[in-house]
Amino acid sequence: MGVIELAGVARRYETGGGVVTALAGVDLTVDAGELVVVLGPSGSGKTTLLNLIGALDTPSEGRASVAGHDLAAASRGELFRYRRETVSFVFQSFNLFPGLTALENVRFGADVAGRDDAVGVARDVLVQVGLGDRVDHFPAMLSGGEQQRVAIARALATGNPVLLADEPTGELDFHTGTQILQLLRDQASSGRAVLVVTHNREIARMADRVVELSGGQVVHVGPPEGGPVPVDELRW
Amino acid sequence: MARSTTSRHPSVLWLRWSWRDLRARWVQVTAIALVIALGTGMYLGLSSSAAWRQVSYDASYAESNAHDLLVETATGTTADRLALETALDQVAHPEWFADRSVRLVVPVQVDASTDDEDVLVPGQIVGVDVVQGPTVDRVTVTEGRPLTAADDGRLVGLAELRFANARNLPVEHEVRISGDRSLQLQGHAQSPEYFPTASEEAGIFGSAGFAVLFAPLGTAQALNAQEGQVNEVGVALADGVDAEAARAEVEQALSAALPDVALTVTPLVEERGYRILYDDIDGDQRLFNIFAGLILAGAAFAAFNLTGRIVEAQRREIGIGMSLGVPSPLLAVRPLLVAFQVALIGVAAGIGVGLVVGSVMSTIIQSFFPMPAWQTPFQVGIFARGITLGIVLVVVASLFPVVRAVRVPPIEAIHTGPRATRGAGLAVRGRGLHLPGNSLVQMPVRNVLRAPRRTALTALGIAAVIATLVAVLGMIDSFIDTIDRAEVEVTSRNPERVSVGLATYTTADDPRVAALADVEGVAETRPTLDLGGTLRGNGEEFDVYVGLLDFASPIWAPSAVAGELVTDEPGLVLSQKAAADLGVAPGDRVSFEHPRREGGGYRMVQGEILVTALHPNPLRAIAYMDMRHADYFGLDGIVNGVQVLPEPGYPQEQLVRNLFVQSGVGSVQSVRMIIDTLRDTVAEVLDIFDVVQLAVLLLALLIAFNSSAIGADERAREHATMFAFGITPRTVLGIAVAESALMGVLATVLGVVAGRLLLSWMVEVLLPTTLPDLQVDVSVQVGTYLTAALFGIVAVAVAPVFTLRRLRRMDIPSTLRVVE
Structure with missing residues (x-):
């Protein structure tokens, strides 16, 4: 049984011009320790899918279950708790707190998940992402890659079983981007379910499985052509 | 043919764009516009009221044909009308003098009780010439009927308007006066000398506690057994005549014709009442300017904040503009247009607020100083100045963030990547x-x-408002503290005691004086003597009210905060304020002009007198002397007042009534009543502060909301x-509440410090020039700090x-x- 299980999930929005279907009939299962890349062009519904799994949005129909939580039936309070204890996010534009240092940003993740020794956890995770010497730096003092590593560290510090990354390399150069992807790969290897949303087909080559979306529908699910490759073989 | 919007002048695009910015932030725009509206509105309303006072006072004095010179006999004395008028006819240039009217003003105790309340107060009967006028210092009837020649000698009169209003007297009303006589009041009236009731007693008792009753001259003379006597002449000068020259001429004529009569001649502009009215305008205007300035400063900070935020939001668009080659000044147009329009909306609303504030102020001032001619013309100049100030201040405050934004390199403005993350500010130092x-x-x-x-x-914006709040409330606290100090002094011993003023000077062994000790409810009496005089020194000159009493009296004597009360040499016990203004201390001598009895009359004499001690009463005009030294005034054995100690538990009101009906009694008041009426007077003054206070509280809430x-x-x-x-x-x-609370704490600390400094300046620098008769010390009650904290911290946090x-x-x- 997968950590993430979606069955017939759809999301529709009421707009001035009528109903817009962002997602329709999505079935998806993601297991622990699996890295899944959601691929698709702009407007294909991949971020909507990520938001539904992250409980930032609710499905219009279908069943969404993550780590045993039925997201469609959960109350508002249960969804907040779910976000604290089950999923963690990495955003394209990092969304770090500019008034907190790297250590404090990461500690935030540990604090909200209610982990003991939040400072110790934050230090360990920062070392893990290669920023052990940048703990007292504020986001404005860090490079883009470093900021994104802090963002990943913040997500890891929660200790939550599901990691959701929305275009995590979108604002980074190739070299920095591959460092970030390696970190995500490592998280999957350590047992987390990792879902990465991207429009970059090259990144999909590192996935255990690729889910391709178009017009809000899943058009392909399966391992990348030729099987997953190590991150250092990616080129773009 | 219809033209498309794109074919219009480029400025239309900027204007439309700025309108969209305004719409997108309409809540903040509204909040800041309201802040500006309150700031400009307070300035417009308060300043207009000052201008109205000026024109209304001028018109009222002119309409009443107010005297230019006032001739007065020494306190408690009178002169023969015929002799006085004959003397005045002897002036060298009769053509300088247009007209004159005589009066007899006598102290009296008045029982004007109505069905609703007991009104038993000291006052004056002002006898006016109803046969020939009065043509100078006309008595303007506001309700009821005027006094006519047919009324002369009849027991009829008119109640002075402020007293009548304060006590809700009916138009026709019977009042009882000292000596168990009655006067039928025919209406309410005003006369220039009483626009503000300017005597020392009225200053102490307030309009509600001091009854001025106009009566026919013959009636006043008969009531006081002073047929043919007067003690005031109001003299109107011909147009263009110099008042000082005319005064010198009158003084010369009077001293030549009446050498034994102590008389003073005072130009209207030097009179206490006149000065109170006009000096008050300038003093209030300075206060209003400070309050309005602080409120506008709060509005400017708020506008600065909003513009800065709009510019920050437009940073990338400005960068795009730069990359397209748009000149920086043109890029600045959009945010500045926003600021300008916010200012315009605020100022437009401010005009409405100004009219409302002006209307409220007009009502307050009219109730405090009702004038026969109250004019409220629209103040074009003040409104033009206020509107300009409101717009310029806001636009100038917005310039800084705009200029700063359009001067950055385009790449910095347009960047959206990680380097665009804003800095960590002081957090870097605080890590x-x-x-x-x-x-x-x-x-x-x-x-x-x-x-x-x-x-x-944000903190400065809120701090400006909190500073105004602390200054306004602190001013109220300081006034109340002043009264409290006066109360502590006069009630330090036997707080239930009663002070009796005799209708005339008499000898201490007068049976009428002795009879007071036998009145029901009286435990003990001590005679007193009250005199007026003028102190000079250190460039200052002011009138004092000298109370001669037995310093060893078991009933009451002043306390000395410096020096010795009992001395062998005659000397004055001055208030600390008087000593400070005159630059003297106990042991020094001060110039003192006072009446002195010589032969059968009185003469004003000038001399140096010892300052023996200082008393803590904040009223500068109050001074004391040991009764043993009454011969200093040639008045050994003469009295005009009595201190009365009631029997323990005897109802004070009944005691006042018992004394009131005694022969020779002019006034009766308890010391508690003096304090109560002083509190009422101060409460009237503080109504103006309430208006400012309300605006300030509203502002604090608006800025807090805007900031959040x-x-x-x-x-x-x-x-x-x-x-x-x-x-x-x-x-x-x-988290947001805690952050706001921190901001509020910072703003409150800044505001309280600034407000305290402002209050010190107002009390120590401004008040001595506008309210020289009162020693007001800076006093801020805990409640004021709590109110500041409530609005500065709690309201901001919430x-x-x-x-x-x-x-x-x-x-x-x-x-x-x-x-x-």
Whole structure:
């Protein structure tokens, strides 16, 4: 049984011009320790899918279950708790707190998940992402890659079983981007379910499985052509 | 043919764009416009009221044909009318003098009780010439009928308007006066000398506690057994005549014709009442300017904040403009247009606020100083100045963030990547700061440190308002403290004692004086003698009211805060304020002009007198002398008042009534009543402060709301991130509340310090020139600090609660994906 299980999930929005279907009939299962890349062009519904799994949005129909939580039936309070204890996010534009240092940003993740020794956890995770010497730096003092590593560290510090990354390399150069992807790969290897949303087909080559979306529908699910490759073989 | 919008002048595009900016932030725009409206409105309303007072006072004095010179006999004395008028006819240039009217003003105790309340107060009967006029210092009847020649000698009169209003007297009313006689009041009236009731007693008792009754001259003379006697002549000068020259001429004529009569001649502009009215305008205007200036400063800071935020939001668009080659001045047009339009909206609303404030002020001033000619012309100049000030201040405050934004390199403005992340401000310096609690608990402090400019501007805006609040409330506290000090002094011993004023000077062994000791309810009596005089020194000159009493009296004697009360040499016990103004201390001598009995009359003499001690009463005009030294005035054995100690438990009101009906009694008042009426007077003055206080409280709330609305906008993305990590809206709101509270604490500390400094300046520099007769010391009650904290901290802290709905309805995914 997968950590993430979606069955017939759809999301529709009421707009001035009528109903817009962002997602329709999505079935998806993601297991622990699996890295899944959601691929698709702009407007294909991949971020909507990520938001539904992250409980930032609710499905219009279908069943969404993550780590045993039925997201469609959960109350508002249960969804907040779910976000604290089950999923963690990495955003394209990092969304770090500019008034907190790297250590404090990461500690935030540990604090909200209610982990003991939040400072110790934050230090360990920062070392893990290669920023052990940048703990007292504020986001404005860090490079883009470093900021994104802090963002990943913040997500890891929660200790939550599901990691959701929305275009995590979108604002980074190739070299920095591959460092970030390696970190995500490592998280999957350590047992987390990792879902990465991207429009970059090259990144999909590192996935255990690729889910391709178009017009809000899943058009392909399966391992990348030729099987997953190590991150250092990616080129773009 | 219809023209498309794109074919219009380019300025239309900028204008339309700025309108969209305004619409997008309509809540903040409205809040800031209201702040500007209150600031400009307060300036317009308060300043207009000052201008109205000037024109209304001028018109009222002119309409009543107020005297230019006032001839007065020494306190408690009178002169023969015929002799006085004959003397005045002897002036060298009769053509300088247009007209004159005589009066007899006598102290009296008045029982004007109505069905609703007991009104038993000291006062004056002002006998006016109803046969020939009065043509000078006309008595203008506001209700009822005027006094006519047929009334002369009849027991009829008119109640002075302020007293009548304060006591809600009916138009026709019977009052009882000293000596158990009655006077039928025919209406309410005004006369220039009583526009503000200017005698020392009235200054102490207030309009509600001092009854001025106009009566026919013959009636006043008969009531006081002073047929043919007068003690005032109002002289009107011909147009263009110099008052000082005329005064010299009158003095010369009087001293030549009446050498034994102590007379003073005072030009209208030097009279206490006139000075009170006009000096008050300037003093109030200076206060109003300060309050309006502070309020406008708060508005300017708020506008600065909003413009800065709009510019920040437009940073990337400005960068795009730069990359397209748009000149910087043109890029500045859009945000400046926004600021200008916010200012315009605010100032337009400010005109309405100004009219309302002006109307309220007009009502307050009219009730305090009712004038026969009250004029409220629209003050074009003041409105033009206020409108310009409101717009310029806001636009200038907005210039800084705009100029700063359009001067950055285009690449910096257009950048959306990680380098665009805003700096950490003072947080960098504070990173070594170890705060307790987890990251959520620490976040409010970190946020405050992170944007020092925004923190400072918001704090300064709120601090300006808190400073005004502290200054206004502190002023009220200081006045109340002044009265409290007076109360402590006069009630230090036998607080139930009663002070009796005799209708005339008499000998201490007068049976009428002795009879007072036998009145029911009286335990003990001590005679007193009250005299007027003038002190000079250190460039100051002011009148004093000297009370001669037995310093060894068991009933009451002043306390000395410096020097010795009992001395062998005659000397004055002055108030601390008087001594400070005159630059003297106990042991020094001071110039003293006073009446002295010589032969059968009185003469004003000038001399040096010893200052023996200082008393703590804050009223400068009050001075004392040991009764043993009455011969200093040639009045050994003469009295005109009696201190009365009631029997323990005897009802004071009944005692006052018992004394009131005694022969020879002019006035009766308890010392408690003096304090109560003083409190009433101060309460009337403080009505004006209440108007300012209300505006300031509204402003504090508006700025607090505005600040939190801006904060909620700026923090939207951080809040969305927190929601993504499962932090509930309540916790996010808690962080915002804590951050606002910190801001509020900072603003309150700044505001209290600034307000305290401002209060010190107002009390120590401004008040001595506008209210020289009162020693007001800076006093700020705990309640004032608590009020400042309530509005500066609590209101500011609670303001983010209004953003809860917005937080709950936030579109988290969209907010998270907003490109910096």
